[in-house]
Amino acid sequence: MPLDVFQKPIFLFSIGRSGSTMAQRILAAHERTSEPHILLPYLYTTRTDGVYAEYGHKRVVRSVEDLCVNLPEGKEEYLFEVRELVLRLYARTAPQGVRYFLDKTPRYHLIVDDIMRLFPEGKFLFLWRNPLAIVASNMD
Numbered sequence: 001m002p003l004d005v006f007q008k009p010i011f012l013f014s015i016g017r018s019g020s021t022m023a024q025r026i027l028a029a030h031e032r033t034s035e036p037h038i039l040l041p042y043l044y045t046t047r048t049d050g051v052y053a054e055y056g057h058k059r060v061v062r063s064v065e066d067l068c069v070n071l072p073e074g075k076e077e078y079l080f081e082v083r084e085l086v087l088r089l090y091a092r093t094a095p096q097g098v099r100y101f102l103d104k105t106p107r108y109h110l111i112v113d114d115i116m117r118l119f120p121e122g123k124f125l126f127l128w129r130n131p132l133a134i135v136a137s138n139m140d
Contacts, residue, residue, distance in 0.1 A: 009090060009119055012104035013112055014127035023127055024104045035105045038089060042082045043114045046075065050110065083118050 012024060044051050045064045051057040064078065071077040090101035100123075108115060116124060 009087070010100050010102045010123040010125065011108065011115055011119070012102060012125045012127060013109050014104075014106055015109055016106040021104075023125070024102055036089070036093075036103060037105045037107070038086055039082075039103070039111065039115060039118075040105070040107055042086070043111045043118075046079075046114075079118060 014023075044057075045060060048058050048061050065075075068075045068078045073080070090103070094101050112124075116122070
């Protein structure tokens, strides 16, 4: 499938237990799609805080920063390449003939701003649910 098919990926942002899986299935015409989580590790390579890992994450961030210094366009070029990688992965994993790729992972609410900057042409859906309903859902 040509890579230009996914010029406008769709992102569904929510916190867990907000009904995002149901919304995803409705939007995907009842085709089950995955929650790739692919953007989390790549975008967190530019953040020192908020990561729990077995490896030294702050060292990884410093290494990526050093890498970016050697790129002609710096961090922007690194992020451009992350974007291109993700678009290629969407294109390769999408079912034949599908025009849009819906990426939904509840933890994406942590990196909404980064995703919106990375995919300015994307479509962004925000799903909100009453916090008490989320607690009740977790208790079930």
